[in-house]
Amino acid sequence: MKNITVLGGGLVGATIARDLSARHRVTILDIKGHPSVDLSKDFTQHIRHADLVINALPGSLGYSALQTVIRAGKNCVDISFFEEDPFSLDALAKEYGATIAVDCGVAPGMCNMILDYEARFAPVHSYVCTVGGLPVVRTLPFQYKAPYSPSDVIEFYLRPARIKMNGKREVVPALSDIALENTCVGTLESFNTDGLRTLLTTMTDVESMRERTYRYPGTAQLINTLKDAGFFDREAIQMTTEVLRRAWKLEPGEDEFTIMKVLINDTIEWRLYDKRVGEDSSMARVTGFTCNAVAELMLSGAVGTPGIHAPEKIAAQENNFEFILEYARERDVIYTRRENTA
Amino acid sequence: MKNITVLGGGLVGATIARDLSARHRVTILDIKGHPSVDLSKDFTQHIRHADLVINALPGSLGYSALQTVIRAGKNCVDISFFEEDPFSLDALAKEYGATIAVDCGVAPGMCNMILDYEARFAPVHSYVCTVGGLPVVRTLPFQYKAPYSPSDVIEFYLRPARIKMNGKREVVPALSDIALENTCVGTLESFNTDGLRTLLTTMTDVESMRERTYRYPGTAQLINTLKDAGFFDREAIQMTTEVLRRAWKLEPGEDEFTIMKVLINDTIEWRLYDKRVGEDSSMARVTGFTCNAVAELMLSGAVGTPGIHAPEKIAAQENNFEFILEYARERDVIYTRRENTA
Numbered sequence: 001m002k003n004i005t006v007l008g009g010g011l012v013g014a015t016i017a018r019d020l021s022a023r024h025r026v027t028i029l030d031i032k033g034h035p036s037v038d039l040s041k042d043f044t045q046h047i048r049h050a051d052l053v054i055n056a057l058p059g060s061l062g063y064s065a066l067q068t069v070i071r072a073g074k075n076c077v078d079i080s081f082f083e084e085d086p087f088s089l090d091a092l093a094k095e096y097g098a099t100i101a102v103d104c105g106v107a108p109g110m111c112n113m114i115l116d117y118e119a120r121f122a123p124v125h126s127y128v129c130t131v132g133g134l135p136v137v138r139t140l141p142f143q144y145k146a147p148y149s150p151s152d153v154i155e156f157y158l159r160p161a162r163i164k165m166n167g168k169r170e171v172v173p174a175l176s177d178i179a180l181e182n183t184c185v186g187t188l189e190s191f192n193t194d195g196l197r198t199l200l201t202t203m204t205d206v207e208s209m210r211e212r213t214y215r216y217p218g219t220a221q222l223i224n225t226l227k228d229a230g231f232f233d234r235e236a237i238q239m240t241t242e243v244l245r246r247a248w249k250l251e252p253g254e255d256e257f258t259i260m261k262v263l264i265n266d267t268i269e270w271r272l273y274d275k276r277v278g279e280d281s282s283m284a285r286v287t288g289f290t291c292n293a294v295a296e297l298m299l300s301g302a303v304g305t306p307g308i309h310a311p312e313k314i315a316a317q318e319n320n321f322e323f324i325l326e327y328a329r330e331r332d333v334i335y336t337r338r339e340n341t342a
Numbered sequence: 343m344k345n346i347t348v349l350g351g352g353l354v355g356a357t358i359a360r361d362l363s364a365r366h367r368v369t370i371l372d373i374k375g376h377p378s379v380d381l382s383k384d385f386t387q388h389i390r391h392a393d394l395v396i397n398a399l400p401g402s403l404g405y406s407a408l409q410t411v412i413r414a415g416k417n418c419v420d421i422s423f424f425e426e427d428p429f430s431l432d433a434l435a436k437e438y439g440a441t442i443a444v445d446c447g448v449a450p451g452m453c454n455m456i457l458d459y460e461a462r463f464a465p466v467h468s469y470v471c472t473v474g475g476l477p478v479v480r481t482l483p484f485q486y487k488a489p490y491s492p493s494d495v496i497e498f499y500l501r502p503a504r505i506k507m508n509g510k511r512e513v514v515p516a517l518s519d520i521a522l523e524n525t526c527v528g529t530l531e532s533f534n535t536d537g538l539r540t541l542l543t544t545m546t547d548v549e550s551m552r553e554r555t556y557r558y559p560g561t562a563q564l565i566n567t568l569k570d571a572g573f574f575d576r577e578a579i580q581m582t583t584e585v586l587r588r589a590w591k592l593e594p595g596e597d598e599f600t601i602m603k604v605l606i607n608d609t610i611e612w613r614l615y616d617k618r619v620g621e622d623s624s625m626a627r628v629t630g631f632t633c634n635a636v637a638e639l640m641l642s643g644a645v646g647t648p649g650i651h652a653p654e655k656i657a658a659q660e661n662n663f664e665f666i667l668e669y670a671r672e673r674d675v676i677y678t679r680r681e682n683t684a
Contacts, residue, residue: 141567222567225483230585231573239581243572 002051013056015284044072055080058149075099077295090308097306104294105287107131111262113315118264125207128263130190132214133283136255143216145250147283161194164209175220189217198310258282269338293327344393355398357626386414397422400491417441421633432650439648446636447629449473450539453604455657460606467549470605472532474556475625478597485558487592489625503536506551517562531559540652600624611680635669
C-alpha cells in the first residue's frame with residue numbers, strides 16, 4: 001500500500017482515485033476540495049508524502065504542475081496531455097531523479113503502445129488512430145458532451161494537426177479531411193486532429209502517421225462555422241469557452257462511450273468500444289485504467305530510470321503491454337485485434 | 343431652406359443628410375463627430391436651432407432620444423425603429439406640441455403606406471410583407487452584411503414575432519416558419535420577424551398580418567444554432583454582438599440590395615428591388631428617401647397636428663402617399679404594383 005496523490009479531481013481524476021484506492025492510500029488535490037491550493041503555483045508541500053503523483057489536471061495547467069512534481073523529486077504518471085513537448089523536461093527529470101510517464105491514457109496512450117507492439121513483429125509503414133468520446137443521446141446543435149476538460153477539447157479543435165505522410169512531416173488544419181464511417185454506433189465522421197505527440201519523436205521509422213477524431217456527423221462543419229464567424233478569435237474565446245462549457249456539460253451519470261480504431265499497415269485493426277459503468281464515465285475508465293496500470297508498473301520499478309517516458313517506450317519493456325491490457329480487461333475495457341487478409 | 347438635425351451619422355443617417363443637404367442646412371449629431379455629445383443623455387442644446395429633427399440612431403438609443411426631442415418641442419421623423427411602443431409618447435408629444443412621424447423607412451414605412459393605400463379601394467383581409475437587405479457577394483458562414491446597426495439585426499432575430507391570424511393576435515418565435523422562395527436574385531429563404539409594429543394598433547380590420555424577413559438560404563438555421571448553443575444568453579450576448587458586428591461589417595462601397603414584396607389579399611403584389619448607388623447603400627436609399635419625403639411633408643405641415651403619427655396614417659392624408667412614391671422614384675427607388683387575376 002502506497003501513498004498516491006492525484007492532481008485534479010475532475011471526471012477522469014475521480015475515477016483514477018476510486019480505482020487506486022482499492023489498493024493504496026489516495027489523496028485528491030483539487031481546487032474544489034482545497035481552495036487554498038493553487039495548482040498553477042507551488043504545491044510542493046502537499047505532495048511531500050506521496051510515493052507517486054498522478055497528474056490529471058487540464059492541459060493548460062499540466063506542464064507547470066509537472067515541473068513542480070519533478071522538482072519535488074516525485075515519480076509521476078501524467079495524463080494532463082499538455083501542449084508543450086514533454087521531452088523538454090527530460091533533463092530536469094534526470095536532474096531531480098524523477099521517473100515520469102507521460103500521455104498514458106487511451107489516445108494518446110494505448111494507441112502508442114499498440115503501435116510499438118505491432119512494430120515488434122513487422123515493419124510498420126502506416127498508422128492511423130481514430131478515437132472519440134461521445135454522449136449516447138445526441139442533442140442539437142452540438143451532439144456532443146465533453147468527457148474531460150472542455151478547454152482541452154477546444155484547444156484540440158484549434159491546434160493544427162502535425163501528421164506524417166510518406167516520410168515527411170506535415171501540418172494540416174484541425175478538423176480537415178472530414179470523412180464518414182459506419183461504426184458499431186452508426187455513422188460517425190472523423191477528421192484530422194493533433195494527437196500524435198510523442199510518436200512524432202519516437203517512431204521515426206513509420207512513414208505515414210495520423211491521428212483523427214470521431215464525432216457525430218456535422219460537428220466539424222459547425223465548429224468550423226464558429227471559427228469562421230470569429231467566435232474563437234482572441235477577444236471572444238474566453239466567453240466562447242464559457243458558452244461551450246455549459247453546452248457541452250456531461251451530466252452526472254449521463255451515458256457516453258469511447259470508440260477507437262487503430263489501423264496499422266491498412267490491414268491490422270485494433271478496436272475499442274467502451275461504455276460508462278456507474279459513476280465511472282467511459283472516458284475516465286479507458287484513460288484512467290491505462291494510467292493506473294502504468295502507476296502500478298512504476299511503483300514496481302518497471303517503467304525505467306529517471307527521465308521522461310513515452311507510452312510506446314514503456315510498453316516496449318518486458319511484459320508491460322500485456323500487463324496494461326490485462327489490467328484494463330479485468331475492468332471490462334476490452335481491446336480487440338483483427339488482421340484483414342485478402 | 344430649413345435647419346435639419348440628423349441624430350446618428352451611420353450608414354443610413356449619412357445618406358439622409360446628403361439627400362437633404364441639396365435643399366436644407368443639415369447638421370449630423372453623432373458620437374463620432376461630437377465625442378462630447380452623449381445622445382443617450384440630454385442633448386437639447388444641440389438641437390435648439392433645428393426646424394426639424396431626424397432620429398437615425400440605433401434602436402437601443404432611439405426611444406430615449408425621441409423623448410428628448412419631444413421635450414425640446416421639436417418636430418421629428420423617427421427611423422430608429424426602437425422596440426418600445428411609439429404611441430406611449432403620444433400624450434407627451436401633444437403636451438410639448440411636437441409632431442412626430444415614426445417608422446418612416448421602407449419596412450416599416452412604405453409597406454405600412456401600401457397597406458393603407460390598398461385598403462382605400464377594397465377591404466384587406468390578408469397582408470404579408472417580406473423584406474430584406476442583403477450583400478451581393480455571399481461569404482460563408484453568414485452570407486450576410488448588416489446594412490444598419492448590427493445590434494438591431496440581432497434584436498430582430500431574438501424578439502418573438504407578433505402576428506395576426508384570422509383575427510387573433512399571436513406570438514410566434516423569431517425565425518420560425520422558414521420557407522424558400524425564388525426571387526429576382528435567386529432562391530431566398532424567409533421567416534417570421536417582429537415587424538408589424540404600429541399596424542397591430544392601427545389596422546385592426548385586417549384579419550391576417552405577418553412580417554417576414556428575406557435572407558440567403560441557411561441563415562435561420564445558423565442563427566438558431568447559435569441561439570441553441572447559448573451565444574445569445576445574457577452572459578454571452580455582448581461578446582457575441584461584437585463578434586457579429588465584425589463578421590457582418592458592410593465594407594464601404596460593398597454592393598448590397600434591398601428586396602421587398604407586399605402581398606395583399608393573396609392577389610395584389612407590390613415589389614421593390616433596389617441596389618447601392620455610389621456612396622449611398624440601398625438600405626440607406628430606401629429607408630432614407632421615405633424618411634426625407636416625410637420630412638418635406640412635415641415641413642410643409644402635411645403630416646398633421648402634434649402627436650405620434652404612424653406611416654399608414656400619414657399616407658392616408660391628401661396626396662401624401664403619391665408624393666412619397668414620387669420622391670423615391672425621382673431617386674430611382676421604384677415600387678411596382680401588380681394584380682394577379684386568375
